Amino acid sequence: xxxxxxxxxxxxxxxxxxxxxxxxxxxxxxxxxxxxxxxxxxxxxxxxxxxxxxxxxxxxxxxxxxxxxxxxxxxxxxxxxxxxxxxxxxxxxxxxxxxxxxxxxxxxxxxxxxxxxxxxxxxxxxxxxxxxxxxxxxxxxxxxxxxxxxxxxxxxxxxxxxxxxxxxxxxxxxxxxxxxxxxxxxxxxxxxxxxxxxxxxxxxxxxxxxxxxxxxxxxxxxxxxxxxxxxxxxxxxxxxxxxxxxxxxxxxxxxxxxxxxxxxxxxxxxxxxxxxxxxxxxxxxxxxxxxxxxxxxxxxxxxxxxxxxxxxxxxxxxxxxxxxxxxxxxxxxxxxxxxxxxxxxxxxxxxxxxxxxxxxxxxxxxxxxxxxxxxxxxxxxxxxxxxxxxxxxxxxxxxxxxxxxxxxxxxxxxxxxxxxxxxxxxxxxxxxxxxxxxxxxxxxxxxxxxxxxxxxxxxxxxxxxxxxxxxxxxxxxxxxxxxxxxxxxxxxxxxxxxxxxxxxxxxxxxxxxxxxxxxxxxxxxxxxxxxxxxxxxxxxxxxxxxxxxxxxxxxxxxxxxxxxxxxxxxxxxxxxxxxxxxxxxxxxxxxxxxxxxxxxxxxxxx
Numbered sequence: 081x082x083x084x085x086x087x088x089x090x091x092x093x094x095x096x097x098x099x100x101x102x103x104x105x106x107x108x109x110x111x112x113x114x115x116x117x118x119x120x121x122x123x124x125x126x127x128x129x130x131x132x133x134x135x136x137x138x139x140x141x142x143x144x145x146x147x148x149x150x151x152x153x154x155x156x157x158x159x160x161x162x163x164x165x166x167x168x169x170x171x172x173x174x175x176x177x178x179x180x181x182x183x184x185x186x187x188x189x190x191x192x193x194x195x196x197x198x199x200x201x202x203x204x205x206x207x208x209x210x211x212x213x214x215x216x217x218x219x220x221x222x223x224x225x226x227x228x229x230x231x232x233x234x235x236x237x238x239x240x241x242x243x244x245x246x247x248x249x250x251x252x253x254x255x256x257x258x259x260x261x262x263x264x265x266x267x268x269x270x271x272x273x274x275x276x277x278x279x280x281x282x283x284x285x286x287x288x289x290x291x292x293x294x295x296x297x298x299x300x301x302x303x304x305x306x307x308x309x310x311x312x313x314x315x316x317x318x319x320x321x322x323x324x325x326x327x328x329x330x331x332x333x334x335x336x337x338x339x340x341x342x343x344x345x346x347x348x349x350x351x352x353x354x355x356x357x358x359x360x361x362x363x364x365x366x367x368x369x370x371x372x373x374x375x376x377x378x379x380x381x382x383x384x385x386x387x388x389x390x391x392x393x394x395x396x397x398x399x400x401x402x403x404x405x406x407x408x409x410x411x412x413x414x415x416x417x418x419x420x421x422x423x424x425x426x427x428x429x430x431x432x433x434x435x436x437x438x439x440x441x442x443x444x445x446x447x448x449x450x451x452x453x454x455x456x457x458x459x460x461x462x463x464x465x466x467x468x469x470x471x472x473x474x475x476x477x478x479x480x481x482x483x484x485x486x487x488x489x490x491x492x493x494x495x496x497x498x499x500x501x502x503x504x505x506x507x508x509x510x511x512x513x514x515x516x517x518x519x520x521x522x523x524x525x526x527x528x529x530x531x532x533x534x535x536x537x538x539x540x541x542x543x544x545x546x547x548x549x550x551x552x553x554x555x556x557x558x559x560x561x562x563x564x565x566x567x568x569x570x571x572x573x574x575x576x577x578x579x580x581x582x583x584x585x586x587x588x589x590x591x592x593x594x595x596x597x598x599x600x601x602x603x604x605x606x607x608x609x610x611x612x613x614x615x616x617x618x619x620x621x622x623x624x625x626x627x628x629x630x631x632x633x634x635x636x637x638x639x640x641x642x643x644x645x646x647x648x649x650x651x652x653x654x655x656x657x658x659x660x661x662x663x664x665x666x667x668x669x670x671x672x673x674x675x676x677x678x679x680x681x682x683x684x685x686x
Contacts, residue, residue: 081161083123085154088147091126092136103142112146113208120147120155127162135159184232187221190214216305219246224253226261230268237270243306248277282322284314286377289329297321322376330370330378338368341381347374349381356517358382360539449500450486450493453479453507463511464519482506523603529593541588542581547574550588558586 124140256276307313362382456479488494513519
């Protein structure tokens with residue numbers, strides 16, 4: 081046996097080498113990096129080629145190959161006598177008998193290199209490891225020596241348990257190990273040890289406060305080396321100081337109409353009594369609640385308080401004689417030009433005439449759309465709007481804002497199509513609502529939303545707050561088509577979905593607008609009961625089906641549909657009932673006619 085220097089390119093591979101499988105690219109990259117950093121530490125073993133002048137590698141094929149890749153001109157080799165089997169048995173023994181380095185020895189070895197003057201960066205280059213990994217292994221090397229000795233015997237905790245143990249001080253580790261030290265030959269109860277050393281962590285990525293408040297509250301960040309390398313893993317165990325800094329930040333950044341609220345046992349904000357939480361885009365009149373969740377992160381919730389309705393009187397601007405201009409100025413004991421009964425008759429005449437015109441007269445599409453907007457602005461209309469911009473307006477006050485844009489200075493309809501389109505959209509926004517309160521428009525809002533493709537505007541529902549509302553089957557069904565597999569615990573499945581849907585949009589199928597076919601068919605059948613009575617009537621008028629059943633003779637259904645109760649009348653000059661000093665009619669005086677107005681005017685059901 082002798083030591084000599086040779087050109088690694090002159091060495092030949094042994095055809096009887098035991099290790100025939102190719103090494104992984106990662107392992108080759110690690111070996112190449114170490115050879116570039118410190119050279120070939122263990123010389124390869126070679127023997128003279130039988131019947132030739134060359135040399136054959138017996139052990140060290142990868143070292144030789146990586147030395148060539150590193151551009152080394154000469155390497156040290158050990159020359160041995162050639163065996164009868166070309167070193168096949170020695171190659172087998174060399175690969176089988178080798179024992180991998182114990183992880184604890186690796187941790188301690190890196191710490192020893194630092195003590196000998198190696199920097200973390202130099203060790204990382206030599207071992208082809210990230211500097212962060214070197215720091216993590218050094219942290220493990222400084223675990224309580226008694227624990228390390230036990231781990232070296234093969235009884236290793238999980239990575240999560242190692243994370244907790246290594247983050248604790250040596251004094252804390254010593255106390256917990258003393259309480260849970262295993263008997264000779266037994267395994268350690270690592271879960272109990274980690275549980276005894278667990279501390280609540282508040283992460284810097286969840287902090288809303290800046291460096292000024294951090295210093296004021298004496299918060300020092302430590303780095304969690306076990307966390308993902310691409311995240312901010314700084315944390316503190318000073319929970320009280322962290323929450324105090326968060327509270328002060330909220331107080332300094334409280335928005336208008338905002339308040340700081342507590343959280344319930346379920347982690348939900350405790351909103352004021354009778355407040356209705358707003359999960360969509362908040363409106364101008366909505367309030368904001370700020371609170372800290374279970375992770376100490378600042379969260380916001382929007383809510384809407386019910387409107388405080390005033391009793392009609394002098395303080396109410398909409399009351400008679402108030403600021404809305406409906407001031408009564410009628411001389412006492414002066415008989416009006418038209419009596420109350422006369423006004424009632426005029427109202428009936430006008431209503432019948434208007435309905436006849438709407439049913440029979442040719443109307444352009446733009447005028448028809450404008451009339452629809454005007455109809456919603458009528459004082460007999462009351463809609464509970466779910467619009468975020470409604471600002472708690474009720475009845476005609478909401479729609480009057482849109483209708484005035486269609487009436488010119490002459491008091492007639494004057495508009496362009498662009499204005500009409502905008503007003504029509506605003507009217508529909510105020511009228512249609514799918515909220516689960518009194519503003520719900522019912523199944524029609526589902527049909528409307530499906531017609532305009534509102535599904536594309538639904539927000540990402542893959543949030544902790546929404547997914548917590550799903551049952552286990554629904555939650556597991558949400559995993560379909562994703563890389564997330566259902567976990568044994570619901571909370572783990574939900575947490576995995578929240579992380580997954582941060583980059584993707586998730587919409588619960590039950591939230592889509594398209595209504596259930598059975599419910600839609602039931603609704604159509606229920607509301608068409610009175611609409612098919614004139615299906616066989618001819619459609620020969622200028623408006624097609626609108627003139628069906630409306631001949632020269634009086635239609636008895638029109639007479640049956642005549643209004644038989646007092647309406648809010650209009651005066652001769654077009655003013656409303658309030659202009660003549662008449663009180664508004666009670667809602668109980670509403671039309672009680674059960675006849676379908678479509679049938680009354682010959683409008684055949686489609």
